[in-house]
Amino acid sequence: MTTVLAQIVWAQTVLAQAVDAEVVGATGSGAAEFWVFWIMAPLSLAAAVAVVVLKNPVHAALMLVLNFFTFAVFYAILQGQFLATIQIIVYAGAIMILFLFVLMLLGVDQDAATGPSRLKGQRIAAILMGSALFIALTAAVAGPFMGTDSACNTSEPVLSEIIDQGEQARPCLGLEAANADGSTDAEGFSTAEDVGGGNVEQIGFLLFGKYVWPFEVTSVLLVVAAIGAMVLGKRKDNLADLTDVGVADPPGVPHELVVAGRGPALEAGQPPVDDESPGDDPIGGDPFTDVAAGQGPVRDDPLDDGPLDTPPGDEGSRQ
Amino acid sequence: MSPEAGIPAGYYLLLAAALFSIGVVGVLVRRNMIVIFMCIELMLNAVNLTFVAFSRINGNLEGQVLSFFVMVVAAAEVTVGLALVVNLFRLRASIDADDADRLKL
Numbered sequence: 137m138t139t140v141l142a143q144i145v146w147a148q149t150v151l152a153q154a155v156d157a158e159v160v161g162a163t164g165s166g167a168a169e170f171w172v173f174w175i176m177a178p179l180s181l182a183a184a185v186a187v188v189v190l191k192n193p194v195h196a197a198l199m200l201v202l203n204f205f206t207f208a209v210f211y212a213i214l215q216g217q218f219l220a221t222i223q224i225i226v227y228a229g230a231i232m233i234l235f236l237f238v239l240m241l242l243g244v245d246q247d248a249a250t251g252p253s254r255l256k257g258q259r260i261a262a263i264l265m266g267s268a269l270f271i272a273l274t275a276a277v278a279g280p281f282m283g284t285d286s287a288c289n290t291s292e293p294v295l296s297e298i299i300d301q302g303e304q305a306r307p308c309l310g311l312e313a314a315n316a317d318g319s320t321d322a323e324g325f326s327t328a329e330d331v332g333g334g335n336v337e338q339i340g341f342l343l344f345g346k347y348v349w350p351f352e353v354t355s356v357l358l359v360v361a362a363i364g365a366m367v368l369g370k371r372k373d374n375l376a377d378l379t380d381v382g383v384a385d386p387p388g389v390p391h392e393l394v395v396a397g398r399g400p401a402l403e404a405g406q407p408p409v410d411d412e413s414p415g416d417d418p419i420g421g422d423p424f425t426d427v428a429a430g431q432g433p434v435r436d437d438p439l440d441d442g443p444l445d446t447p448p449g450d451e452g453s454r455q
Numbered sequence: 456m457s458p459e460a461g462i463p464a465g466y467y468l469l470l471a472a473a474l475f476s477i478g479v480v481g482v483l484v485r486r487n488m489i490v491i492f493m494c495i496e497l498m499l500n501a502v503n504l505t506f507v508a509f510s511r512i513n514g515n516l517e518g519q520v521l522s523f524f525v526m527v528v529a530a531a532e533v534t535v536g537l538a539l540v541v542n543l544f545r546l547r548a549s550i551d552a553d554d555a556d557r558l559k560l
Contacts, residue, residue, distance in 0.1 A: 166461025173462045177470050184474050184497055188481035193490050200493050203474075207500050214467065214507045216519050226526055231496065231533050238537045239489055242544050254553055262483035266476045273472035277505065281465030281512065288464055288511055308464045308512045335516075342520045354527045361531035368538035371545075 180206035204228040217335045467508035475501035488550045
């Protein structure tokens, strides 16, 4: 445990230097952190419970946005200014907009769950197991750092507490040094070169230095995810897509059933999408219907359908 | 516990554990697939909070870098997952997870 003592001595030295250099203070005092935490933590927990409890998915999404904002505040007081910004831009901005967009697109404002669940006692069992998980996580992860010696600030009571506990102390080293002049290894000694700057510069230094290979792999991941979303979002019935001139599917009926002629639209006497008369079609004729009937080659773009390569069979239908 | 002593780092870990457990319960209890996705996001964020708290405890920024990578993976996961939900809604006209119980239409 001599490394712990070395850490404490090193942390005190660094903190003294940091106070001299006036880089501490950007994160506030312990009292400010105290009040921010005790205001934000109940808000965060309440928003999380509301996400699970609220029946309307849109309300749940808005509560999740609130929860993400509290996370951003936590990151900020945990000296992760870059992550706080990214949290708001990426999570509260992009990802939640995506959620709300899909919710509105599908028109599922009401909760889909009607009727009893198929598993008996699932709710009770889930709550019991969640509580058990919480207790296990608390004991395993949070337990060793619950003492006042683990507080991250420069106040006198914390330092005296650390010194009193000696080798048993679990001190919090804080990120003042790492944010100011380079990363540190497990012993708290600088491993990276001194690049100066703040949290953003230091994370950039790590991302494009030590972690440049994982960073490049994530770019591949993002490309794969974008292509995957496009492939999944593409409708399988290309024919109906290309000839769709604005007849909407009846509400509550899957698009595939309507296209296959199995939806209630046919039973109600409405003409299906594919059977419009050529005179009503603004394109004039319907080469894609002909393609479906096996009368011509498959084309992707009607603009490519020039007169030179148009088969004679299509000429009549285009008038 | 006086305000001047600040917040022990374990309190953040405790909060993250509570939020993760709430997310797990939400995934198990809710049947709306989009809400299940939201609960998964909640769990990922709780893990991120743990990373950032440990980053501060250890005086080491690598936890924050790992948290950044978790955010990237979460964004990719949401993109593909929501596309799957939209596809399933087209097939079943429902986003109830209990309705997705067959491999064929």
